[in-house]
Amino acid sequence: MVSSSGSPRVDAESDFMRARRHQVLSSLAARMRGDSDTTQSMSFDDVVAALGRRAEHYAGTKVIPLDAIVGSVDRMRDFDRRFRPTSTRSRQRWERLARASRTGEEIPPIDVYQVGDYYFVRDGHHRVSVARSMGLKVIEARVTAIDTFLRPVGIGGREDLERKHWRRIMLERVPFTGEARAAVAVDEPTDYGIIAETVEAWATRTMHAEGAYMDKKTMAERWYAEEFVPVLEMIEEAGVRGPDERPAAAYLRVAGERYRLIREHEWNAEIMEAVRGKSRRRR
Template identity: 30%
Template sequence: MRAQPVKGFGVVSKKLNLSNRAYRGIHAIQVKNIVGSVGRVQDLLSGFKLKNPDVRYYRLRKIMEKGDVVPPIIVYKVGNEYYVLDGNHRVAIAKELGVEFIDAEVIEFFPSERKESRTLRKKRIEFENLTGLKGIDLTEPRHYDTFINYIHDYAQRMELFLKRKVAINEAALNWFLSVYTPAVQCIVEKGLEDVYQGKTLGDIFCFILDYKWYKSQKEGYDIGFDNAMQGFIEEILGKDEPEEKKSLIEKFEGLLEEVLPWIKKE
């Protein structure tokens, strides 16, 4: 049987207009259903073989040959197919060894019926081209600018820690895995999607970043993302007005307008 070429998630996402997503947790998935990669297709040959196996590949291969446990990969699910965001080495080895199942953290994508404005589409394309991140759906153009600014700051912190130059797409992927994905999991667990109907997970994440900026300005120091997340949940979602309750979105926008007069509804 002829080996199949590796599919690119970006191509599939654009074709199917994939922008709605749902976090599915960690599951054992069938290796044969892993058909593509997110942003790494150029590094893979047909059949999901690495073009240039490196030291890490051979080290992981020895571990997997012995049957030792490796961390779950991270995949985007589209229908019955999976696209690897993190774990291309592990998948290449699993396919070569004939492994039937592999543990994966699954994020499922669905087509969106919402039509983008020209400005929003332009911002999304600019964001994807700069960072290499696909499928982050936002409803306001300014939110893509917020993400880019935050990723640039994150890259600078990585450079200080690693003492070397860090490319923006490297920082973006690291940020996505270590900051954005855990935050989105928390947003889902707290039920914020139900509160902010019509807004995406990315929008809600941006609301938390705005809250972080506001609180940091007020306190005179950077309160950090974890504190901002907790404060956002407690202060914004924990207050109900006994008479004539405002919607939570109205309360949040009112808070921001005190310190962010440049915010405009798109």
């Protein structure tokens, strides 16, 4: 609970100054760490663009956790990621809301978009800021839920969004499902583009050799079964996969080494031996 002096006006002023002080200290600490993602508000548009928007529906008025509110529909200038004021620009409005909250006035629900377990404010930024400063855990909100192409999990900052963006583009080009979809996960965002190009090139060569068309679904299934799985088994047997290297990353690295060494797309024991020798020399 926040302290009270008996004067809502004085307490509201103290609330604002305390929130500003915490924001300044948090910003300085993040700057010293070189980690601005922990203090900057997440952009709803950036998140939805990365994940791919499918549909939306109104989910009604709910009580939602304040800690789950991570950003805004608008690019916020007046608040950081935890909705602490970043300047004194909106101080008067902020303090009016704080006084109203302290005197028990009815505060209308905020409006938010929900993306998985994350919430983004459409209207009510000051109400969220005041509620947080007063130590509240929940807030009433009118919720519009957004359905996305990728699951909205593991989003902590810009790097995560970039990875989601590239993964979504890859899956739109090559619609992996089930086990294959999980197996092609990588850490480097642009590797997803390389995977998509690799699969499409393989499909082009295969269609040319077979003289038959292959749709995207068939392309994804056949590349995984006929190329990725057998090659990954060869990589494991040859001992050229790094201890912490993801399967798809190992495939891309070894495939790149193979092509630079051999200049062909064939897989055999001689090629793996050449790649293994190259890997040893690099160590």
